[in-house]
Amino acid sequence: MLVPVEWLREFVDVDLAPEALANLLTMAGLEVDEIAVLENEPVFSTYVTPNRPDLxxxxxxxxxVSALLNTEFRPPSPKFLEGKSRTADLAKITIESPVNCPRYSARVITNVKVGPSPSWIQKRLIQGGLRPINNIVDATNYVLLELGQPLHAFDYDLIANHHIIVRQARAGEKITTIDGEERLLDEAMLVIADAERPVAIAGVMGGLETEVSAKTKNVLLESAHFNPVSIRRTSKKLGMNTEASYRFERYVDPALTTYALDRVAQLTAEWAGGEICAGIIDVCPGKFATHTIELRPERANLLLGVEIPSDQMADYLSRLGLEVKHGKTLTVTIPTFRPDLRREADLIEEVGRLHGYDAIPEKLPEGETIQGSDSPQGAFASQVSEILISCGLQEVLTHTLSAQLPHEGDMVTLKNFISEDLSRLRKHLIPNLLSVIGYNASRGIRDIGVFEIGRVFEPHDDDTITERLSIAASITGSLWENTWNIDRDSSIADFFTAKGMVETLFDRLVGREPSFKQAEIAGFHPKRAAEIYIDDAKVGIIGEVSAEISEHFDLPDRTYAFELDFDELMSRQRGAEAYKPLSKFPAVTRDLAVVVSEEIEYQRVKELLVEGAGDLLERLWLFDVYKGPPLAPGHKNLAFRIVFRSADRTLRDEEIDGRITRMKELLAREVAASFRET
Incomplete structure (x- = not known):
């Protein structure tokens, strides 16, 4: 916001130099970024935070400034004579969309003479960042800068039937705005229309067909209050950022409409002559009631760390234009121009600002403290990160918002999204990781392994949403750096690389192995995907990304991914392990070649082997898979190495033979297995 210092002095007495005044405002929360010299006078460039549209x-x-210096505040007081004609007899206002336009006010001024505005007005407009146009338009822009209320002047004689209708645009409607651009409208946009067509995009820009020109004799002045969400949506969709939309998007005081009309009517009459028609048409279907907040002085002093008497607090708040009533607490009535004041803490902040933050003494905190610690979720997430980093992955953080993805089904859609690319809450983490891989691959990076721990959102048919933490990783290429003695092709990641990472997580965190069941999963290769289970509960998915999804994200080669439910994994986290001494007795190793149908999953064979081995089993792993002669068609040979050990004795061959026999019998009975000599 550009604020000419000399204009400021019209409403408050300021003896400070511009530099001192700028420092005062900055220390109170209204940052003055720069003091420029425009038209040979100092002008403040202030940074106004979104919660203070009144500035x-x-x-x-x-x-x-008046509140900070405790000096008299003199806002403009419009004075003018009205003619015999009545505005209500000359125009009609209808609001068809009261949610997006809770108040619309209008005045008519007849027999004006359009021409240039006074030179001192043109100077102030330039200082405020606006271009002088003519005395009518300049009057509306002057009041916009002065009061913060956007206004618009229509050529009254070009308004069909002199009837203003505030409504939603109709599909396919178009309007040529005063910048000469034709705009295509849709039903989500609010427009100001007459009986025939739109004449302005509400809160953004007026239409070319009804603008004030040198031929204009009579004007209809508009002053309205619009829904900030509606104006922002329209402004962003059309790519139009105007002084009016900038203010309406942030909230404009609804009580300003008639006051601003009176002010612009006064200036118009002074600069362009004409007759100000009696009265204002003020259509206000909405209600803008003030509210009160109870302020406890002792609470304010506790939070601020300084003793301020309640009478002084009341004085500070009164200077800001708030009405204060004394009692055990201070009852403060909040005016409509301060939408940021919603609770007691907001008032305490105002007291602190006016008292001066630099006047609050420095004091070290007192009292007992406890040692801080991470939350259980945070500690578990750190463990997961350490394990996955040790597996060769890099952690990334991606956006919670995404576009609608073809394989994701229903996603949670935002009501007021900024762009289609950020219109949905993510349902899984994997798509975001694939985007990261695609982005890096397009820049020549072939070997990528990334993971993320973040929140995902699942919509349900009853309109509820489940928010939960998820763990996901994705890999492509090699996780090993190229070296002279290792062929890159031999270290390319595959399904079993991803599976090994999942097994490492479960081994380190849960202490048990998960099971993998082949399944068809959207977004994955139909034959190279599986669901991950533990304790008969599904805890995740894993697989090779499908060709369709690879093409969508422009992925290199084959890409693999897995995603796990954070809470399911955390709920099975093993506690502190008791120390177990290493066995003093030797291990016994046996190899077993199991022949089964190709339809039998490895996981099922392994479960039966573990069951048959019993408590003497120390370790078991698959070291070879073979298909082909002399095996029968449709069969495969799985070669396992099995390690037995006892903690209290040396095992005898008879014991081990008995366990092997039991394992074979179990496999033969359950999966019709046969066995080959190893």
Whole structure:
């Protein structure tokens, strides 16, 4: 916001130099970024935070200065004579969309003479960042800068039937705005229309067909309050950022509409002559009631760390334009121009600002403290990160929002999204990781392994949403650096690389192996994907990314991914392990070649082997898979190495033979297995 210092002085007495005044405002929360010299006078460039729309005007800034300096605040007081004609007899206002336009006010001024505005007005407009146009338009822009209320002047005679209708645009409607651009409208956009067509995009820009020109004799002045969400949506969709939309998007005081009309009517009459028709048409289907907040002085002093008497607190708040009633607490009535004041803490902040943050003494905290620690979720997430990093992956953080993805089904859609690419809450982490891989691959990086721990959102048919933490990883290429003695092709990641990472996680965190059951999963290769289970509960998915998804994300070669339910994994986290001494007795190793149908999954064979081996089993792993002669067609040979050990004795061959026999009998009975000599 550009604030000419001399204009500011019209509403408040300031004896400070511009530099001192800028420092005062900055220390109170209204940051002055720069003091420029425009038209040979100092002009403040202020940074106004989104929660303080009242400071987007010279008068609002003057109110702040008045409160800080405890000097008189003199807002403009419009005075003018009205003619015999009545505005209500000359125009009609209809609001068809009260949610997006809770208030619309209008005045008519007849017999104006359009021409240039006074030179001092043109100077102030330039200082405020606006271009002088003519005395009618300049009057509306002057009041916009002065009061913060956007206004618009229509050529009254070009409004069909002199009837203003505030409504939603109709599909396919078009309007040529005053910048000469034709705009295509849709039903989500609010427009100001007459009886025939749209004449302005509400809160953004007026239409070319009804703008004030040198031929204009009569004007209809508009001053309205619009829904900030509606204006922001329209502004972003059309790519239009105007002084009006900038303010309406942040909230404009609804009580300003008639006051601003009176002010612009006064200036129009002074600069362009004409007759101000009696009265204002003020259509206000919405209600803008003030509210009260109870402020406890002792609570304010506790939070601020300084003793301020309650009478002084009341004085500070009164200077800001708030009404204060004394009692055991201070009952503060919040005016409509301060939408940021919603709770007691907000008032305490105002007291602190006016008291001066630099006046609050430095004091070390006192009292008992406890040692801080991470939350259980945070500690578990750190463990997961360490394990996956040790597996050769890099951690990434991606956006919670995404576009609708073809394989994701229903996703949670935002009501007021900024762009289609950020319109949904992510349902899984894997798509985001694939985007990371695609982005890096397009820049020549072939070997990528990434993971993320983050929140995902699952919609349900009853309109509820489940939010949960998820763990996901994706790999492509090799996780080993190229060296002279290792062929890159021999170290390319595959399904079993990803599977090994999952097994490492479970081994380190749960202490038990998960099971993998082949399944058809959307987004994965139909034959190279599996669901991950433990204790008969599904805890995740794993697989090779399908060709369709690889093409969508522009992935290199084959890419693999897995995703696990964070809470399911955490709920099975093993506790602290008791120390177990290493066995003093030797191990016995046996190899077993199992021939089964190709339809029998490895996981099932392994489960039966473990069951048959009993408590003497120390370790078991698959070291070879063979298909072909002399095996019968449709069969495979799985070669296992099995290690037995006892903690209290040396095992005898008879014991081990008995366990092997039991394992074979179990396999033969359950999966019709046969056995080959190893």
């Amino acid at each position: 987007l005007s010279v008068v609002g800034t003057a109110r702040e």
